[in-house]
Amino acid sequence: MAGLREVQGANKCRVRAYRNAARSIDNLGRSVAEMAERGEDLSAIPGIGKELARKAVEISATGSLADLTRLRRQVPRAVTELMDLPGLGPNKARQLHEALGVATRSELAEAAQAGRIRRVPGFGPKTEERILAELAARRSDKGSNRSRFRHADVEQVVEGLLAHVRRDRGVVRAEAAGSFRRGKETVGDIDMVAACRPGYSVIDHFVSFGGISRVVSKGPTRATVVMRSGLQVDLRSVDKDSWGAALHYFTGSRAHTLKIRLMAQRAGLKVNEYGVYDGDRKIAGETEEDVNAALGLPYIEPELREDRGEVEAGLDGRLPELVTEGDIRGNLHTHTVATDGRMTLRQVADGAMARGYEYIAVTDHTQSLRITNGQDPARVLAQFAEIDRLNDELEGRLRVLKSAEVDILLDGSLDLPDGVLREMDVVVCSVHSHFKLPRKHQTERIIRAISKPCPIILGHGTGRKINVREPYDVDIEAVIDAAARLGRVLEVNGQPERLDINDVYAKMAKEAGVKLSVSTDAHRLSEFDFMRHGVMQARRGWLEARDVINTLPLEEMLASFG
DNA sequence: GCCGTTTTCGGCCCGACTGTTTTCAGTCG
Numbered sequence: 001m002a003g004l005r006e007v008q009g010a011n012k013c014r015v016r017a018y019r020n021a022a023r024s025i026d027n028l029g030r031s032v033a034e035m036a037e038r039g040e041d042l043s044a045i046p047g048i049g050k051e052l053a054r055k056a057v058e059i060s061a062t063g064s065l066a067d068l069t070r071l072r073r074q075v076p077r078a079v080t081e082l083m084d085l086p087g088l089g090p091n092k093a094r095q096l097h098e099a100l101g102v103a104t105r106s107e108l109a110e111a112a113q114a115g116r117i118r119r120v121p122g123f124g125p126k127t128e129e130r131i132l133a134e135l136a137a138r139r140s141d142k143g144s145n146r147s148r149f150r151h152a153d154v155e156q157v158v159e160g161l162l163a164h165v166r167r168d169r170g171v172v173r174a175e176a177a178g179s180f181r182r183g184k185e186t187v188g189d190i191d192m193v194a195a196c197r198p199g200y201s202v203i204d205h206f207v208s209f210g211g212i213s214r215v216v217s218k219g220p221t222r223a224t225v226v227m228r229s230g231l232q233v234d235l236r237s238v239d240k241d242s243w244g245a246a247l248h249y250f251t252g253s254r255a256h257t258l259k260i261r262l263m264a265q266r267a268g269l270k271v272n273e274y275g276v277y278d279g280d281r282k283i284a285g286e287t288e289e290d291v292n293a294a295l296g297l298p299y300i301e302p303e304l305r306e307d308r309g310e311v312e313a314g315l316d317g318r319l320p321e322l323v324t325e326g327d328i329r330g331n332l333h334t335h336t337v338a339t340d341g342r343m344t345l346r347q348v349a350d351g352a353m354a355r356g357y358e359y360i361a362v363t364d365h366t367q368s369l370r371i372t373n374g375q376d377p378a379r380v381l382a383q384f385a386e387i388d389r390l391n392d393e394l395e396g397r398l399r400v401l402k403s404a405e406v407d408i409l410l411d412g413s414l415d416l417p418d419g420v421l422r423e424m425d426v427v428v429c430s431v432h433s434h435f436k437l438p439r440k441h442q443t444e445r446i447i448r449a450i451s452k453p454c455p456i457i458l459g460h461g462t463g464r465k466i467n468v469r470e471p472y473d474v475d476i477e478a479v480i481d482a483a484a485r486l487g488r489v490l491e492v493n494g495q496p497e498r499l500d501i502n503d504v505y506a507k508m509a510k511e512a513g514v515k516l517s518v519s520t521d522a523h524r525l526s527e528f529d530f531m532r533h534g535v536m537q538a539r540r541g542w543l544e545a546r547d548v549i550n551t552l553p554l555e556e557m558l559a560s561f562g
Numbered sequence: 563g564c565c566g567t568t569t570t571c572g573g574c575c576c577g578a579c580t581g582t583t584t585t586c587a588g589t590c591g
Contacts (some may be wrong), residue, residue, distance in 0.1 A: 017564055124581060249577095271576085
């Protein structure tokens, strides 16, 4: 709607309202269709008012939008296709369409090859070349949906880039900002900020980095490059007395920044990436704490900056004290060589002790999950005997907990007999099959499973794998309600491709009074490091140490089930 | 079309870079 209205020359603020609303819904982490179905008031979503709430309900109910259909008839398809090309916005797309009469992308390509674009007023040879290059790239790129990158997959690149930037002697500090710094599970690009000695710019040094395949734009204070992997990286270089303001601005999220700027504006102040200004006088900018303080706000952790209530909480002094990796006393989801893990029991224990944990749960798969060599009751009990011997050897330095990742069967029963379940300290139970069940059935199945009177942790509650597999169709909010009622625990799984349940559901669970565990689902020793990713997701879900059972000493942890 | 610590009207973040122009519009983040 925004694009089409823009082409038609609609009021810019109205266009922006659509964009803001779309972004807000994108960042919501919940299904608006579901909310509509539950009869929730959609205008409670930031950026959604009465009219857009009505439109959202219409889309949810009918699968289409009458206004959109009408607009599409009014605006030639070619114009919107042209707008998808980087560098072409609504105005240029419209000009091209009107001047050359091109109706499709291939006609545009023909026009470009014939040199007709450069003769359109306002266009030139460079624009023509760029259009050709972009069209060619689209053709060769076909089928590869340019998905976002998983956070863990770009960490090394970010470290390399930062090390390169910091090597420049004019650089005082440099950090990644953007969604990477906010700990989002995926990132679309990498934003970085460098603080330099006064008057110095690191941009030339930055673009000399080895892994760069293309410099998209480059000025004295910022550059955009594309790495060979296709990852785009933006660097912003500022004087060190603007470090805080620049880091704040480029960390975003855009919705968070926008909210703060509007707030400042109402207070008669101006915020930009150089600082906070009272008229011409700069009143803050060197640190993020200064910037926020100038606006009457405490420091807000990057993971919270999504305009999900953190600004209001900051104003009211209600910001959560987020859980840290240092708070974690144990890991409640690991696998050994008994099933599909690569660690022996002893190695699991050693890994846990190396990380200073007080306890660790061994949660191998159960019999129904054949592909992992899942354990039948006899093997489970044999493993428990082995755990008893190991605990004796460890003499209290670590407690290895008896557990399993018990399969939730099709009907919601658990994959081990009650007698075996009773031997366990905690029971992780998870869905590994029948992903395609109808929503109602899937939801009832999971709720039945966690209703079993055991100390149950629901493992990876939605089954999604980022960029690989969609979540199964489950009413996770109903599961959260059930967990709250039953005193069951939901897991935040730290596997970088799972991170399941996600930040939004974790926050929802917390607000419903549900406790969570943050665990690694480690199959090998190095995967103990996944705790970092799990904690990051938990922090994005506003979780504090007291919300996470594995920050508790052993006995208290065991007592935290309903 | 949204929104409110100047609240139901009258505003709407702010700056960098590019390509084209010869002082700036368009695009992007």
